[in-house]
Amino acid sequence: MALRKKEGADLRSQYPLYVEIGLVLSLALLIVAFRVNMTSQSSFKVQMEEQETVDMKQIQQTKQEKEPPPPPKPPVPQEVPNNEVIEDQDVDFDASLDMDEQLDTSQGPPDDEEEEEEEEQEIFMVVENQPELIGGMKALQESVTYPEFAKKAGIEGRVIVQFVVDEKGNVTNPKVVRGVHKLLNEEAIKAVKDQKFKPGKQRGQPVKVQMSLPVTFRLQ
Helix, strand or coil: CCCCCCHHHCCHHHHHHHHHHHHHHHHHHHHHHHHHHHHHHHHCCCCCCCCCCCCCCCCCCCCCCCCCCCCCCCCCCCCCCCCCCCCCCCCCCCCCCCCCCCCCCCCCCCCCCCCCCCCCCCEECCCCECCEECCHHHHHHHCCCCCHHHHHHCCCEEEEEEEEECCCCCEEEEEEEECCCHHHHHHHHHHHHCCCEECEEECCEEEEEEEEEEEEECCC
């Protein structure tokens, strides 16, 4: 014999109803709890201390201009009493000039001393009659001594010597204007200095004349 359940005893048919009631209750509890939590948080206040703010302002550096010192005050003039006493001098106005007295005019101003300066005779470059070398260039070359060191070293060339022929035909102030070697230059001056000239003449008078001659050094 099969057992039958009562219609009122079927729980599965009422299951959705219970679930809906549970959801409604849980939702209501959440709403109540949320409101209670919000009221409690609104009553709790936290006071935050305000932080001090510092304003940084850039200060411009000013230049201190030095004022010039005031000009010194002028000194106050002080009156100085003049205690000097001018002595009275007796002037003889009765003195008379003796017109008969003769003035001594024998002593005049001293004569200026006459300084005699020897005038240096002019040195000519070109004259009417040029100086003549006695013996010619042959005599000059024959008087030249070739230095042994220059020979061994193979030094040769032409040396130009400048000099002045005086009124007596002598060579003065010889100097090398174009040289080759120190040894050859010295020997050329020595050879020219030993020469004798007929003096040059200007308007029939012997004068000093400047000349130059070449001295040749050549190895054979």
